[in-house]
Amino acid sequence: AQKITQTQPGMFVQEKEAVTLDCTYDTSDQSYGLFWYKQPSSGEMIFLIYQGSYDEQNATEGRYSLNFQKARKSANLVISASQLGDSAMYFCAMREFGGGNNRLAFGKGNQVVVIP
Amino acid sequence: GAGVSQSPSNKVTEKGKDVELRCDPISGHTALYWYRQSLGQGLEFLIYFQGNSAPDKSGLPSDRFSAERTGGSVSTLTIQRTQQEDSAVYLCASSLRTSGRAAPRGEQYFGPGTRLTVT
Numbered sequence: 765a766q767k768i769t770q771t772q773p774g775m776f777v778q779e780k781e782a783v784t785l786d787c788t789y790d791t792s793d794q795s796y797g798l799f800w801y802k803q804p805s806s807g808e809m810i811f812l813i814y815q816g817s818y819d820e821q822n823a824t825e826g827r828y829s830l831n832f833q834k835a836r837k838s839a840n841l842v843i844s845a846s847q848l849g850d851s852a853m854y855f856c857a858m859r860e861f862g863g864g865n866n867r868l869a870f871g872k873g874n875q876v877v878v879i880p
Numbered sequence: 881g882a883g884v885s886q887s888p889s890n891k892v893t894e895k896g897k898d899v900e901l902r903c904d905p906i907s908g909h910t911a912l913y914w915y916r917q918s919l920g921q922g923l924e925f926l927i928y929f930q931g932n933s934a935p936d937k938s939g940l941p942s943d944r945f946s947a948e949r950t951g952g953s954v955s956t957l958t959i960q961r962t963q964q965e966d967s968a969v970y971l972c973a974s975s976l977r978t979s980g981r982a983a984p985r986g987e988q989y990f991g992p993g994t995r996l997t998v999t
Contacts, residue, residue, distance in 0.1 A: 768922075799987060807969065809923075809990035855922055859986065866911060866930065866975075867939065868988060870922035 767791065768856050768871035777846045777878050784831070785841040785874045787856030793817075795861040798839040799868065800830070804852040812854075815839055846878045882906065884991035886972050892997045893962055901957045901994045905974030912955050913973045913988060914947055923971060929955065962998045969993040 769788045777783040789798065800812040815823045815830045823830040831840040843850055853875055857868040885904040893899050905912050910931045915923040925939040929949040940946070944962075949955040959966055973988035 797986070801990075806992070807995075808992045809971065809973070811987045811989065814987055857923075866928055866986065867913065867925040867936070868915075868923070869925070870915075872922045 767869040768858055770856055770871035770874050772874050774875035774877065777850075777876060779846055779848060779878055779880050781846055782842060782844045783846055783850075783876060785843075785854050785856075785876070786838070787840055787871060788836075788838045789856070789858050790837065791858065791860055793860040793862040797859045797861070798830070798832070799857045799859070800828070800839075800841045801855045801857060801870075802850075802852045803855060803873070804849075809855070813841065843876075846876075848878050848880065851876060851878045884972055884974055884989055886970075886991040886994050888994060889992065890995045890997075892999060895964060895998055896961055898958065898960045899962055899996065901959075901970050901972075901996070903955045903957070903972030903991060905953065905955070905972070906989055909974035909976055909989075910952065911975045911986070911988075912949055913975075914955070914957050915971045915973065917969045917971060917993070919968075926957070926970075959996075962996075964998045967996055967998045969995050 767790050796817045798815045802810045813823050813825045813828045815832045822832050827844045829842045853873040855873045856871045859868050887902045912929045914926040917923050927947045928936040944960045947957045971990050971993045973990045975986045975988045
């Protein structure tokens, strides 16, 4: 069963506008972590932000924030004040801590294109 | 400091040949992961090494795939008798040791990948 779902089609965003990328997840673990990665056309995966399942506050890292709704099992990424360099694929991933499993399960990604 | 490095960056091979892909993790990172990314897809977990523990090989798609990690640092992913469906980008990542909620974050840092094309 798919653990991470990212279903939005490619998105065009006006520079300086905010964009929200949807991510829903499926787990029976109570303890897990959610990650967002950015993959520009160069191909490297860049870690952006982390949210732990027990964190009470939504995570923020600069222009990135995570809208974490645990009951709905969603962890949407918000990018504020978009820049041209934000054009990339964005992947949501989850790590389940039960059983010592350290692998990340990734979604299929969201394509974002920022236009001037 | 230096990030995760991988070599070669590109590899073109003929069907049936063996290939070796190399990964140098970030110094001090005890955990190392291999993932595969096919065109337009997310990442697929292959194998995980943590210190001297037995590796988690549960993601390897067939017995043609194997990996080793020597001296707790450099890792080599070997694909024997390559097939066209093996064509993908192979990504390596490393992280600090994680142990459940004691060190819950454990974000993984990725290398630039090796693009493998099997003709």
